[in-house]
Amino acid sequence: MFSRAMVFPYVPLYVLALGGESEQVxxxxxxxxxxxxxxxxxxxxLADHTNRAWLIAAAGYFSAVAVLINAVxxxxxxxxxxxxxxxxxxxxxxxxxxxxxxxLPAGNRGxxxxxxxxxxxxxxxxAPFVAGVAIDAWGVEEGMRILYWVMGAAYAVGxxxxxxxxxxxxxxxxxxxxxxxxxxxxxxxxxxxxxxxRGFPRSLRAVSVVIILCFIANGLASPFWVVYAKTHIGLTxxxxxLILLVEFGLRNLTTVPAGFLTDRFGRTxxxxxxxxxxxxxxxxxxxxxxxxxxxIRCAIGVAAAFFSPAMGALLADIVPSAIRGRVMAAxxxxxxxxxxxxxxxxxxxxxxxxxxxxxVAALFGGVLYAWSPAIPFLCVFGLTVVALGVSxxxxxxxxxxxx
Numbered sequence: 001m002f003s004r005a006m007v008f009p010y011v012p013l014y015v016l017a018l019g020g021e022s023e024q025v026x027x028x029x030x031x032x033x034x035x036x037x038x039x040x041x042x043x044x045x046l047a048d049h050t051n052r053a054w055l056i057a058a059a060g061y062f063s064a065v066a067v068l069i070n071a072v073x074x075x076x077x078x079x080x081x082x083x084x085x086x087x088x089x090x091x092x093x094x095x096x097x098x099x100x101x102x103x104l105p106a107g108n109r110g111x112x113x114x115x116x117x118x119x120x121x122x123x124x125x126x127a128p129f130v131a132g133v134a135i136d137a138w139g140v141e142e143g144m145r146i147l148y149w150v151m152g153a154a155y156a157v158g159x160x161x162x163x164x165x166x167x168x169x170x171x172x173x174x175x176x177x178x179x180x181x182x183x184x185x186x187x188x189x190x191x192x193x194x195x196x197x198r199g200f201p202r203s204l205r206a207v208s209v210v211i212i213l214c215f216i217a218n219g220l221a222s223p224f225w226v227v228y229a230k231t232h233i234g235l236t237x238x239x240x241x242l243i244l245l246v247e248f249g250l251r252n253l254t255t256v257p258a259g260f261l262t263d264r265f266g267r268t269x270x271x272x273x274x275x276x277x278x279x280x281x282x283x284x285x286x287x288x289x290x291x292x293x294x295x296i297r298c299a300i301g302v303a304a305a306f307f308s309p310a311m312g313a314l315l316a317d318i319v320p321s322a323i324r325g326r327v328m329a330a331x332x333x334x335x336x337x338x339x340x341x342x343x344x345x346x347x348x349x350x351x352x353x354x355x356x357x358x359x360v361a362a363l364f365g366g367v368l369y370a371w372s373p374a375i376p377f378l379c380v381f382g383l384t385v386v387a388l389g390v391s392x393x394x395x396x397x398x399x400x401x402x403x
């Protein structure tokens with residue numbers, strides 16, 4: 001988490017430093033989810049039929065190798081290729097999402113997910129600021145190369161820790177996957193998708209729409225918060241890192257109480273409240289100082305502290321354990337971060353239903369930003385309003401949560 005929090009906020013600046021423009025930033029972020037589009041359906045099937053701990057460790061080693069391509073990249077095209085290759089590492093996301101959901105009691109999922117988020121986020125609290133200072137000291141290109149080497153090493157160490165300590169929480173599946181039935185596994189993975197989607201209840205369909213809209217909003221604007229801050233407001237990399245430090249600190253302080261509140265008073269009302277706050281994103285276009293930007297990011301950080309655990313817990317409450325891996329392969333864990341400014345638009349929150357919209361949004365985000373820097377942020381407002389309407393009209397807490 002620390003290494004990701006160092007690197008992800010500054011990837012757009014790295015693309016620009018290697019000769020790219022805003023359109024190329026969009027291309028890089030559009031290629032990232034492409035691997036997931038191909039891998040997610042079988043990833044969900046694997047999560048329900050294989051040892052999930054092994055999947056998580058294998059993905060960590062794969063990601064470590066893919067990340068190091070960025071460290072030696074001579075041009076932005078190499079960064080794009082590395083993003084595409086690393087996209088295939090999503091095969092562990094449904095496994096990790098289902099493992100987390102299965103490990104938490106139904107009545108404590110909000111606080112459990114919030115505590116997990118706060119602990120991992122707390123370790124990464126100073127990462128954006130440290131990275132910003134490094135980039136100011138060594139320059140964007142050299143600083144990012146060093147950060148990528150650190151990130152690759154961290155991924156390898158993390159994968160080893162996962163391999164040693166993570167244990168499967170369920171009994172072995174009745175039908176294990178092997179080389180002999182690999183073809184059948186692939187067929188079942190993809191042919192079972194229509195039936196799975198048809199079985200979604202209305203509330204789950206509404207949740208899926210909200211998640212997809214939030215990913216589209218992030219794809220359009222997330223990479224350009226730091227670009228706009230540097231080119232239009234005049235902030236340095238270390239100033240942007242300091243803003244993220246304060247935002248993440250406030251978010252972490254809020255996350256655990258937010259988890260308790262969502263368990264006590266329900267998920268939906270906090271999802272609606274978070275979307276209301278996120279709709280204020282266009283105020284960023286009026287910002288002309290460090291303090292103004294800090295205030296906006298802190299407000300969005302508090303909203304995200306409520307939205308992510310509430311949406312993740314609601315999704316776990318709605319989906320039965322037997323199909324949780326496949327459903328989360330379709331729409332993700334639900335942990336999409338509203339108002340994301342770190343440039344990272346993927347992670348366990350993604351699924352194959354969110355991937356194509358995310359790719360298109362990232363591609364158009366670069367084009368729209370080149371046309372007018374205001375447009376991506378105005379689009380976030382429009383998409384958030386639609387998500388808010390869907391939430392109010394259709395999203396409901398279940399009367400009885402799934403185990």
